[in-house]
Amino acid sequence: MFGGYIITVAVTIGIYIILAMSLNIITGYAGQISLGHAAFWGIGAYCSALLSTRLGLPFWIGLPMTIAITALTGSLLAIPCLRVREDFLAITTIGINFVVQAVFLYVPFFGGAMGIGGIRSPFSTSSFFWITLIFVLVCIVLDRWLVTSWIGLALESIREDETAAAISGIDVVRFKVAAFAIGSGLTGLAGHLYAHFMTFISADDFGFPQSIVILSMIVFGGIGTLRGAILGAIILGVAPEIFRPVLDYRTLIYGGLLIFMMRFQPGGILGDQSVLPKLFRMVRQRSPALVRSG
Amino acid sequence: MIWQQFANGLAIGSVYALIALGLTMVYGVLRILHIAHAGVYALGAYVGLLVFRFIPNFWLALAITMVASSFAGIILQRYLYAPLLALPRIVPLIASIGLFIAMEEIFRLIAGPYILAFPADPGLGGIEWGIVRITNNQFLVFLVTVSLLATLWFVMSKTKLGLAMKATSQDLEIASVMGINTERIIATNFLIGSALAGAAGVLVGVYFNSVYPTMGSIPAYKALAIIVLGGLGSIPGTVLGGLLIGLGETLLLGLINIPFPRDALAFIIMIIILMFRPYGLLGKE
Amino acid sequence: MAFLEVRCLTKEFYGLRALDRVDFSVEERKILGIIGPNGAGKTTLFNIISGILRPTAGEIQFQGARINHLKPHQIAMAGIARTFQIVRPFGNFTVLKNVLVGFGHRFYPGLFSSAYRFEKETHLERAREILARVGMETYQGSIAKNLPLGLKKHLEIARALALDPSLLLLDEPMAGLQYEEFEKLAGLIRGLREEGITIVLIEHNMQVVMDLCERIVVLDHGVKIAEGSPEEVRTDPQVIEAYIGQEETVA
Numbered sequence: 085m086f087g088g089y090i091i092t093v094a095v096t097i098g099i100y101i102i103l104a105m106s107l108n109i110i111t112g113y114a115g116q117i118s119l120g121h122a123a124f125w126g127i128g129a130y131c132s133a134l135l136s137t138r139l140g141l142p143f144w145i146g147l148p149m150t151i152a153i154t155a156l157t158g159s160l161l162a163i164p165c166l167r168v169r170e171d172f173l174a175i176t177t178i179g180i181n182f183v184v185q186a187v188f189l190y191v192p193f194f195g196g197a198m199g200i201g202g203i204r205s206p207f208s209t210s211s212f213f214w215i216t217l218i219f220v221l222v223c224i225v226l227d228r229w230l231v232t233s234w235i236g237l238a239l240e241s242i243r244e245d246e247t248a249a250a251i252s253g254i255d256v257v258r259f260k261v262a263a264f265a266i267g268s269g270l271t272g273l274a275g276h277l278y279a280h281f282m283t284f285i286s287a288d289d290f291g292f293p294q295s296i297v298i299l300s301m302i303v304f305g306g307i308g309t310l311r312g313a314i315l316g317a318i319i320l321g322v323a324p325e326i327f328r329p330v331l332d333y334r335t336l337i338y339g340g341l342l343i344f345m346m347r348f349q350p351g352g353i354l355g356d357q358s359v360l361p362k363l364f365r366m367v368r369q370r371s372p373a374l375v376r377s378g
Numbered sequence: 379m380i381w382q383q384f385a386n387g388l389a390i391g392s393v394y395a396l397i398a399l400g401l402t403m404v405y406g407v408l409r410i411l412h413i414a415h416a417g418v419y420a421l422g423a424y425v426g427l428l429v430f431r432f433i434p435n436f437w438l439a440l441a442i443t444m445v446a447s448s449f450a451g452i453i454l455q456r457y458l459y460a461p462l463l464a465l466p467r468i469v470p471l472i473a474s475i476g477l478f479i480a481m482e483e484i485f486r487l488i489a490g491p492y493i494l495a496f497p498a499d500p501g502l503g504g505i506e507w508g509i510v511r512i513t514n515n516q517f518l519v520f521l522v523t524v525s526l527l528a529t530l531w532f533v534m535s536k537t538k539l540g541l542a543m544k545a546t547s548q549d550l551e552i553a554s555v556m557g558i559n560t561e562r563i564i565a566t567n568f569l570i571g572s573a574l575a576g577a578a579g580v581l582v583g584v585y586f587n588s589v590y591p592t593m594g595s596i597p598a599y600k601a602l603a604i605i606v607l608g609g610l611g612s613i614p615g616t617v618l619g620g621l622l623i624g625l626g627e628t629l630l631l632g633l634i635n636i637p638f639p640r641d642a643l644a645f646i647i648m649i650i651i652l653m654f655r656p657y658g659l660l661g662k663e
Numbered sequence: 664m665a666f667l668e669v670r671c672l673t674k675e676f677y678g679l680r681a682l683d684r685v686d687f688s689v690e691e692r693k694i695l696g697i698i699g700p701n702g703a704g705k706t707t708l709f710n711i712i713s714g715i716l717r718p719t720a721g722e723i724q725f726q727g728a729r730i731n732h733l734k735p736h737q738i739a740m741a742g743i744a745r746t747f748q749i750v751r752p753f754g755n756f757t758v759l760k761n762v763l764v765g766f767g768h769r770f771y772p773g774l775f776s777s778a779y780r781f782e783k784e785t786h787l788e789r790a791r792e793i794l795a796r797v798g799m800e801t802y803q804g805s806i807a808k809n810l811p812l813g814l815k816k817h818l819e820i821a822r823a824l825a826l827d828p829s830l831l832l833l834d835e836p837m838a839g840l841q842y843e844e845f846e847k848l849a850g851l852i853r854g855l856r857e858e859g860i861t862i863v864l865i866e867h868n869m870q871v872v873m874d875l876c877e878r879i880v881v882l883d884h885g886v887k888i889a890e891g892s893p894e895e896v897r898t899d900p901q902v903i904e905a906y907i908g909q910e911e912t913v914a
């Protein structure tokens with residue numbers, strides 16, 4: 085239906101959207117800054133690759149197992165994160181990213197510098213597109229359910245004020261772990277899709293710079309909002325393709341874009357307090373929503 | 379053998395401390411993670427090399443670099459961070475990362491992606507001391523870091539400026555109520571921190587005889603591990619953290635020869651220590 | 664057995680004694696006042712009762728059970744709610760959503776029940792009732808951080824009431840309020856007591872404390888220096904001594 089190039093870009097963006105949504109749960113909703121999200125993604129991808137190449141598990145059986153294992157590992161890695169707050173947390177997550185990547189790179193079980201290849205995908209490229217699209221939609225539904233549930237309310241109140249949340253009856257530790265578990269479960273999905281789409285993965289794909297890219301997506305789009313996560317993933321996912329003709333300046337433009345956005349639209353393109361959504365609200369002349377703010 | 383490793387580790391560690399100090403000073407007054415600090419460090423290396431190519435005198439290059447990088451620091455503070463301080467912490471963090479990425483790219487576009495040599499000889503000579511040989515370059519690193527740290531210590535503990543800086547990092551609002559010009563103190567923190575980073579850039583450039591666009595990448599993140607270890611904002615903690623990481627890396631990798639990347643090691647040490655002291659070695663709640 | 668009993672409570676911060684062997688108890692359905700100069704340790708006392716800080720020594724019993732080893736959320740679920748002297752509402756939430764958070768303690772613990780929608784009509788209804796109690800029904804859609812201080816203070820009380828507490832700790836609820844609002848808030852506090860809520864009130868305004876409280880505990884430098892009826896406390900020489908030089912003179 086589309087050219088192979090377009091499909092590849094589209095699938096990549098679909099995977100980025102899932103990653104951005106999952107980080108948005110941890111950082112946007114629960115307020116736990118994670119600068120090591122690519123580590124969780126890598127855990128998902130490696131888990132999926134190993135299940136596929138070593139155990140020969142088919143796609144649909146590997147999928148729930150990958151999600152479960154990644155969610156579990158994510159909540160385990162959240163334990164060191166529970167001891168620390170704010171900037172200590174941010175840097176601890178960078179640390180986790182470097183350590184996880186080093187394990188992939190240096191432990192022979194994970195294929196070392198060669199990575200893992202020969203992952204078999206049962207689908208053609210274009211059916212992979214449709215599958216990714218369906219998963220993105222499923223994640224959107226999941227996200228909408230989450231923000232309207234008591235879990236979502238608990239996560240957001242922890243983001244607003246941990247102490248105030250605790251004296252309102254919220255078990256902060258439990259919900260932080262829940263945020264990391266749900267978020268990394270979704271990165272497990274993203275890792276599974278990525279491994280099967282690329283059919284070859286290596287530790288380089290999941291480094292700290294990738295974490296920054298994912299974080300930039302949600303900040304760029306408007307942190308704490310689903311629409312922001314999706315739009316951010318699309319824009320920053322497409323940008324490298326658009327700027328391909330000026331390859332030499334691509335990274336510079338990317339860095340400049342981040343500075344420019346933070347300086348002039350720090351809430352992101354679609355953040356609740358940003359210009360576009362305000363205009364939109366004005367045009368719609370909608371009375372302010374009573375419960376949710378945006 | 380162990381003493382030789384010790385000397386190597388100490389040299390690396392003191393450079394780490396030098397880089398991380400600026401980061402800690404900025405964190406102390408503004409509570410932002412100034413990732414682009416490592417960009418200032420790389421900038422220092424390039425400026426130093428540029429000066430050195432015109433006038434091949436190491437000490438002159440060092441001095442001019444420190445002046446230039448402190449300018450760079452003040453400009454960053456004034457035009458990048460100042461407008462972002464009231465916003466959520468993630469905003470200046472992302473801006474800083476964006477700036478760091480952009481700086482690396484600018485170095486690459488201007489100076490090329492190659493490793494440039496920095497063959498400066500400050501004319502100090504090395505020291506042979508039993509089986510330990512402190513090389514010419516190691517001696518240089520020790521000499522410069524120790525004098526810079528001593529100067530910093532003097533300024534921080536013996537002068538009025540240092541007192542004001544301490545008060546400001548403890549509580550900005552109270553300090554400004556007490557009549558301290560906190561604007562100037564913040565600028566001073568950037569000035570000193572960036573000058574130290576620039577000096578570190580020159581030292582590392584000479585020590586490894588190489589200057590390249592991404593030379594700031596590893597220090598950028600390792601310095602974070604170090605300041606966290608030290609307790610975010612604590613100057614003695616940072617020096618301790620820098621030496622600890624430098625020694626830890628060199629000794630562990632040099633003696634036990636574990637097959638693990640040097641750069642992840644800093645973070646492992648950091649995470650383990652944080653589990654026992656969630657506010658770092660010398661940090662307070 | 665008293666409703667809330669604090670025994671020999673001590674709290675040290677880096678060697679500084681913020682609370683020094685403090686004892687007192689509160690009877691059910693009574694209002695206990697806690698007064699004392701700034702830095703006396705009043706807020707620290709609340710922080711310990713609500714589980715935010717751990718005591719260095721001493722014990723707290725609530726309805727006959729020891730609670731000082733519990734976590735803040737467990738204490739909240741046991742029926743102790745509080746407000747903060749320096750207000751901390753959930754800033755980016757609407758007023759209504761701030762109140763809803765407090766209903767969750769029935770849903771948060773269960774894996775499945777916490778997956779239910781929180782915007783059910785019954786919950787909204789109840790939240791609006793609570794807001795009406797504190798006179799904020801017209802602000803339910805406002806973003807909390809944009810409210811003036813007086814309303815934020817009322818919102819804190821509404822959020823505490825959402826827990827359906829049996830013990831309410833109010834940390835200087837009048838501070839920063841307009842004089843005209845005092846009487847209304849005092850009326851609200853009395854009304855809550857009528858409904859069966861036991862209240863511990865930290866307050867600097869002596870008029871208010873004397874009017875509202877059956878008993879008063881006076882803290883100074885972490886030590887309880889007096890306890891008794893408003894009349895007894897007012898005339899206690901030690902209390903007068905402690906307040907000399909303070910701007911809040913005994914009215």
Ligand SMILES: Nc1ncnc2c1ncn2[C@@H]1O[C@H](COP(=O)(O)OP(=O)(O)O)[C@@H](O)[C@H]1O
Pocket residue numbers: 676681699700701702703704705706707708
């Ligand atoms: N978290 C804390 N860390 C260190 N010292 C504290 C802390 N909380 C309170 N203090 C100290 O304890 C003393 C009592 O403070 P506080 O309970 O706030 O007094 P009050 O509420 O009666 O004005 C003060 O000297 C204060 O500086």
Ligand SMILES: [Mg+2]
Pocket residue numbers: 705706707748
């Ligand atoms: Mg107080």
